[in-house]
Amino acid sequence: xxxxxxxxxxxxxxxxxxxxxxxxxxxxxxxxxxxxxxxxxxxxxxxxxxxxxxxxxxxxxxxxxxxxxxxxxxxxxxxxxxxxxxxxxxxxxxxxxxxxxxxxxxxxxxxxxxxxxxxxxxxxxxxxxxxxxxxxxxxxxxxxxxxxxxxxxxxxxxxxxxxxxxxxxxxxxxxxxxxxxxxxx
Amino acid sequence: xxxxxxxxxxxxxxxxxxxxxxxxxxxxxxxxxxxxxxxxxxxxxxxxxxxxxxxxxxxxxxxxxxxxxxxxxxxxxxxxxxxxxxxxxxxxxxxxxxxxxxxxxxxxxxxxxxxxxxxxxxxxxxxxxxxxxxxxxxxxxxxxxxxxxxxxxxxxxxxxxxxxxxxxxxxxxxxxxxxxxxxxxxxxxxxxxxxxxxxxxxx
Numbered sequence: 001x002x003x004x005x006x007x008x009x010x011x012x013x014x015x016x017x018x019x020x021x022x023x024x025x026x027x028x029x030x031x032x033x034x035x036x037x038x039x040x041x042x043x044x045x046x047x048x049x050x051x052x053x054x055x056x057x058x059x060x061x062x063x064x065x066x067x068x069x070x071x072x073x074x075x076x077x078x079x080x081x082x083x084x085x086x087x088x089x090x091x092x093x094x095x096x097x098x099x100x101x102x103x104x105x106x107x108x109x110x111x112x113x114x115x116x117x118x119x120x121x122x123x124x125x126x127x128x129x130x131x132x133x134x135x136x137x138x139x140x141x142x143x144x145x146x147x148x149x150x151x152x153x154x155x156x157x158x159x160x161x162x163x164x165x166x167x168x169x170x171x172x173x174x175x176x177x178x179x180x181x182x183x184x185x
Numbered sequence: 186x187x188x189x190x191x192x193x194x195x196x197x198x199x200x201x202x203x204x205x206x207x208x209x210x211x212x213x214x215x216x217x218x219x220x221x222x223x224x225x226x227x228x229x230x231x232x233x234x235x236x237x238x239x240x241x242x243x244x245x246x247x248x249x250x251x252x253x254x255x256x257x258x259x260x261x262x263x264x265x266x267x268x269x270x271x272x273x274x275x276x277x278x279x280x281x282x283x284x285x286x287x288x289x290x291x292x293x294x295x296x297x298x299x300x301x302x303x304x305x306x307x308x309x310x311x312x313x314x315x316x317x318x319x320x321x322x323x324x325x326x327x328x329x330x331x332x333x334x335x336x337x338x339x340x341x342x343x344x345x346x347x348x349x350x351x352x353x354x355x356x357x358x359x360x361x362x363x364x365x366x367x368x369x370x371x372x373x374x375x376x377x378x379x380x381x382x383x384x385x386x387x388x
Contacts, residue, residue: 009188039280083317083386111280118313119280157314157386172280 029043041173042179052181053170054098054145055108059183060090064161066154070128078126080155086123087112087154089167093135094147101144105136109171112154113182114163119172187333201227227353231236234348236281237310241335242318243272244354246369247377250322252303262300267327267366269297270377271354272309272333273318276387281310285350289323292332303379309335316387320380330362 043050048058065086068076078086090110100105112120126133131151132140142148152167166184170177224380226232246269250262262268269289286307289297299306304322311317326331337350356362369375 006188013188079384081385084315114313117279120312155312159386160314 001048013098034094036129037177039114041168041182044166044182044184046184048183049092049094050181050183051096052095052179053177056092056094056096057115057146057169057181057183058094059185060092060149061168062089062164062166062185063088063120063179064088068126068129071176074128077124078123078153078155083158084155085158085161087156087161087164089152089154090131091152091167092147092151093142093150095142097144097145099144101142103136103138104139105134108150108169110152110158110169111171112152112156112165113165113168114160115165116160116163118160119168120156121171123155127152145153200349222348223351224348224350225353227354232350232352234276234284234350236279237284238276238278239273239284239337239350240275241271241273241309241352243270244333244356245270245272245377246365247375248369249376250300250303250376251376251378253378262322262352264324267325267330267332267369269323269325269333269378270304270379271319271323272318272380273335274316274318274383275308275310276316277310277313279313281313283339284310285337287321288336289325290332290334290336290351291325291329293326293329295326296336297325299323305382311384312360314387315384317384318380321380322379323342323379327362327366328359330356330358330366331359333362 001016047060047082049056050058060131066080067090068078068088080086089110092111095101095106095107104133109122129151131149131153132142133153135150137143140148156164166182168180168181168182172180174180207344224232224234226239226241228241228244229236233239235387246267247268248264250268250270253262270287271287275284284307287299287305289299299321300323305331308319309317321335328363333356334351335350335354337352339349356365
């Protein structure tokens with residue numbers, strides 16, 4: 001009996017050591033695979049509508065502006081350095097059953113992409129536009145099952161504008177996305 | 186019921202000690218974390234990383250640091266030593282992130298951290314196609330300036346193979362440094378106005 005437990009203990013220690021060794025060798029590769037999943041685009045659709053994360057997305061237009069106006073026609077403050085342009089993506093976003101809506105809001109971030117693998121985040125602190133820029137705006141609440149127009153604002157170097165291909169969602173860096181879609185025009 | 190016999194334990198301890206002695210035999214191995222890669226550069230030369238290009242554009246010595254032109258005289262930073270302002274530019278590509286925390290190192294072995302306000306404490310790459318210029322201000326011992334090097338150290342968070350950057354700021358000896366320090370104490374070269382971070386399109 002004691003010999004059996006002795007042997008079992010030895011084998012257990014051996015297995016633990018082998019497991020630790022294998023883990024420490026394989027870990028960097030696993031890390032890399034995980035990183036890849038955080039950045040891979042799995043699907044490309046033209047305009048949509050496409051369902052990602054219980055939200056239906058549709059890209060209506062992608063237009064270039066030099067400045068934006070608010071509801072009263074005044075200029076909206078956007079930090080645009082010389083040689084850069086404002087790109088506005090007009091989207092229709094429809095939250096479906098299953099999306100968690102806290103205080104009538106949820107996250108619907110996108111990123112703008114060009115054909116050289118450059119990725120731009122949405123411009124933050126753009127206020128006062130006629131349409132919402134996000135999906136948790138108290139002044140423009142979204143309703144489940146109803147498509148709402150949303151403006152996504154980006155600031156991009158003007159020379160990159162002809163190279164733009166479309167919007168991606170969920171954003172790069174989202175952990176364990178089931179898929180990542182590029183919505184092109 | 187004995188799992189480990191004394192001899193087994195002793196052999197284990199000997200192996201651990203042997204490993205330690207082998208590591209100590211090569212001091213560089215002990216001081217430098219071998220999982221980190223070190224890339225060297227120098228002032229004025231663009232240093233290209235995965236998602237960015239970093240260039241140190243200017244190094245200025247000063248005795249007073251102003252945060253803005255209309256600064257209250259009481260809020261001007263002064264020092265018994267010398268301020269070293271390092272101005273740099275970062276151009277972004279792809280999906281850039283923070284490059285790393287800034288620090289200054291000298292041949293004398295000292296390491297200095299930057300002022301958190303009004304200067305930058307870390308190098309961050311702006312959105313793709315844009316270049317941002319920033320400045321970091323350090324308070325340094327004027328007698329220990331030879332081999333002044335800007336270090337950029339990324340945060341290591343359960344990730345492997347990070348890259349560190351060491352940028353030589355072009356001060357080969359204490360004599361050269363002494364000239365710059367002397368210039369910093371003259372009336373005209375005394376003050377340094379910290380520039381605001383500026384974003385422009387990469388040309």
